[in-house]
Amino acid sequence: MSRRWRNRLLGLLVVAVVAGAIYIPVLRERIRRAARLQSQSIEQARRELSQPLGAAPGEPKVKTILFWASPEEDWELTSVTVELPLSRDPLVRSKQILNILLAGPVDAELRTLPPDAALLEFYLLPNGTAVAGLSESLATSLPSGIMSEKLAVDSILRTLEANVPEVQQLKILINGQESETLAGHLDLTGTFAVRASAAVAAPAAPPAVSAPPASAAPAPQKLTAEPPAVKLSAPAKKP
Amino acid sequence: MLHFVRSLSLLLLTAGLLLAGAMHPQASPPSQQSAQTLVPPAAVPQQSSPPRQEPSGLNVVVLDPAHGGTDTGARGAGGIRESNLVLALTGQVRAALEKQGFTVLQTRKGDDGPSLDDRASLANAQRNAIFISLHVGSTGLPGTVRVYTLPAPQGTPPLAGALLPWERAQAAFLVMSRKLADLAQVQLSMRFKGSPANASAAAVRQLNSVALPAIAIELSNVSVQDPALLERMMPGVADGVAEAVGSFKQVYDAELAHGAPAIQPAQGSVR
Numbered sequence: 001m002s003r004r005w006r007n008r009l010l011g012l013l014v015v016a017v018v019a020g021a022i023y024i025p026v027l028r029e030r031i032r033r034a035a036r037l038q039s040q041s042i043e044q045a046r047r048e049l050s051q052p053l054g055a056a057p058g059e060p061k062v063k064t065i066l067f068w069a070s071p072e073e074d075w076e077l078t079s080v081t082v083e084l085p086l087s088r089d090p091l092v093r094s095k096q097i098l099n100i101l102l103a104g105p106v107d108a109e110l111r112t113l114p115p116d117a118a119l120l121e122f123y124l125l126p127n128g129t130a131v132a133g134l135s136e137s138l139a140t141s142l143p144s145g146i147m148s149e150k151l152a153v154d155s156i157l158r159t160l161e162a163n164v165p166e167v168q169q170l171k172i173l174i175n176g177q178e179s180e181t182l183a184g185h186l187d188l189t190g191t192f193a194v195r196a197s198a199a200v201a202a203p204a205a206p207p208a209v210s211a212p213p214a215s216a217a218p219a220p221q222k223l224t225a226e227p228p229a230v231k232l233s234a235p236a237k238k239p
Numbered sequence: 240m241l242h243f244v245r246s247l248s249l250l251l252l253t254a255g256l257l258l259a260g261a262m263h264p265q266a267s268p269p270s271q272q273s274a275q276t277l278v279p280p281a282a283v284p285q286q287s288s289p290p291r292q293e294p295s296g297l298n299v300v301v302l303d304p305a306h307g308g309t310d311t312g313a314r315g316a317g318g319i320r321e322s323n324l325v326l327a328l329t330g331q332v333r334a335a336l337e338k339q340g341f342t343v344l345q346t347r348k349g350d351d352g353p354s355l356d357d358r359a360s361l362a363n364a365q366r367n368a369i370f371i372s373l374h375v376g377s378t379g380l381p382g383t384v385r386v387y388t389l390p391a392p393q394g395t396p397p398l399a400g401a402l403l404p405w406e407r408a409q410a411a412f413l414v415m416s417r418k419l420a421d422l423a424q425v426q427l428s429m430r431f432k433g434s435p436a437n438a439s440a441a442a443v444r445q446l447n448s449v450a451l452p453a454i455a456i457e458l459s460n461v462s463v464q465d466p467a468l469l470e471r472m473m474p475g476v477a478d479g480v481a482e483a484v485g486s487f488k489q490v491y492d493a494e495l496a497h498g499a500p501a502i503q504p505a506q507g508s509v510r
Contacts, residue, residue, distance in 0.1 A: 145376025187444040
């Protein structure tokens with residue numbers, strides 16, 4: 001091979017390496033974007049498959065008490081009473097209640113849970129222990145802090161306490177897994193007492209809730225969450 | 240020819256390395272990878288032992304600036320980071336406590352992030368001590384302060400003199416923790432208008448394994464537009480905490496004189 005051809009080949013290789021170096025970041029960005037889209041669609045599919053109904057239009061309307069944050073009331077929880085058609089079945093009713101709570105008040109300041117959080121699964125064991133599996137957004141979108149995390153969990157506990165007497169204690173899972181904390185502060189390794197939640201939320205040693213009974217597993221339901229039957233805005237009365 | 244082969248090898252190696260990087264878009268940079276796999280977890284800063292000549296009565300305060308390292312904690316507008324703020328706050332609280340004669344230990348002194356268990360281990364190695372975890376939250380009325388203890392446990396709490404499960408060690412010290420929390424909340428509500436009069440209960444993970452009277456204090460909040468507001472709170476918080484710990488020492492020492500088990504666990508009793 002002549003020196004001329006060697007130089008040409010070398011030049012060609014240099015051009016190829018430079019072109020590759022320019023193109024590789026573009027390629028990496030495309031791969032990253034594709035991975036993100038894929039994970040989003042998986043999350044979306046999970047939500048659609050597991051999302052139960054918000055309220056059951058066929059059922060008679062009952063008084064439903066929801067607990068939201070109240071910046072005017074020293075950032076304590078405040079209750080609002082609305083009339084909603086809820087199921088009599090405690091499992092279905094719990095799911096309905098939590099979905100309505102997650103749908104949240106119109107006023108963003110009253111929210112205790114991030115708007116993109118979703119209930120992925122919910123089980124109710126015969127001993128009154130409920131297991132609520134929430135999406136990762138609950139942990140990642142919730143503002144970090146003891147107060148904000150306490151408000152989030154307490155609003156769930158007190159809302160369940162007020163509307164589903166069968167639920168005695170609650171275990172919260174994030175994305176199907178036990179999490180050490182909610183967003184860095186509040187302990188999620190134990191269960192929370194629901195019936196005593198008006199006083200405090202007390203985590204205790206977790207019960208043996210590895211595999212819920214098949215009968216407690218939620219059946220696939222309608223995929224789209226329905227809006228609450230009434231407009232939820234200002235709190236009506238204090239707890 | 241040899242020169243050409245060397246150049247070609249070098250080019251192919253460069254291209255290979257670039258392509259290898261492209262095939263692993265999720266991988267961490269090499270510096271991060273080695274930090275994750277080779278460097279041992281950040282050790283709890285070495286502290287000088289509390290003076291042995293003062294065995295009786297409360298004399299040690301373990302301050303825990305929350306978060307640190309890769310965990311920045313709450314983040315606010317203008318780049319406010321909870322991990323930095325609590326470190327500055329800890330310095331001021333430490334100075335106020337040392338003025339009162341307490342020996343003060345810190346679970347971290349720099350921007351490292353010891354694990355929750357490491358922090359609890361440091362605290363549990365002390366006798367006649369209390370534990371205070373310092374936080375700055377994301378919500379709440381700006382310029383207010385809240386003090387937290389763990390809530391009452393479900394079932395029978397373990398006894399302090401007995402073996403304590405690591406994750407439930409605090410349950411045996413809750414009575415004293417509440418007294419400390421109430422004293423701190425009173426002092427802080429006097430200094431910061433809008434703060435609640437009574438301490439709150441929350442399942443703060445950091446407090447679970449601490450076998451000492453333990454509280455968490457949270458300032459509100461990182462969402463303020465002007466970080467100076469939080470910095471201006473620090474001397475007041477430091478004074479309030481020092482005042483409360485001084486008052487609590489009287490309660491603690493009186494309980495200790497009566498041999499109250501909930502403040503004197505047997506050595507090595509936490510498992």
